[in-house]
Amino acid sequence: MQGKKYNLFWNFIFVLIIVSICFGVYYASKRVDYIWRWERLLQYFVYEDVTNIRTPVAGNVEITDKKIKVIPMQAGEPYTVKKFETKQVSDGDLVFEGDVLASNSRTRAGPLLTGLYMTIKISIVAIFFAIIIGVLTGIARISSNPAIKKLAVTYIELIRGTPLLVQIFIFYFFIGTILNLSRFTSGTAALAVFTGAYIAEIVRAGIQSIPKGQMEASRSLGMNYFQAMRHIIMPQALK
Known part of the structure; x- marks a missing residue:
């Protein structure tokens, strides 16, 4: 019973805060010397x-x-x-x-629905390629080959250390101009490369969380490195 009263009280506080914020926004909009034409809002959708x-x-x-x-x-x-x-x-x-x-x-x-469609479209395509980039880079991140490992580390640190907006500008104004890429392709590539760096670290952490004994057991059963990664390590790392 005490728990119900406790939850009810704090839920009431939550609702009160939300209502206060909405009232504050409404009051602030009324104080602004501007004519709000809400009837025109629909045309931005349809x-x-x-x-x-x-x-x-x-x-x-x-x-x-x-x-x-x-x-x-x-x-x-x-x-x-x-x-x-x-x-x-x-x-x-x-x-x-x-x-x-x-x-x-x-x-x-309208422009808002068109923008929503384009955002979803770019996001789906970018996530698809980002997963591919991230998985490959994550595997390269733990590679025993120094060149491959350092290239993966350089890519991850460079991308994660620069703002996304700067990368979008680079892809559109420089790479896009040289390769004659469309706006959609430039934006998708920038998002894919940016997100791929973060996915690479997630994949790397997932792989390293798997006990080494599982790789050793897989190799002792006759699997090569790629078979062990495909059938044993990666399914667990990507969960």
């Missing part, structure tokens, strides 16, 4: 993209059978609009080149 259909010729409008036809003032073929949603002219109107005849609307994703 909006209606309106496309106007303009006439390339001047002439008289003729509307028949759900079609808009412009009869040129001078000799020439009439201009016909067959697919449209909203009419902007009436039958018999006089229009000139560039005037709007009708419009079509289409629901499109």
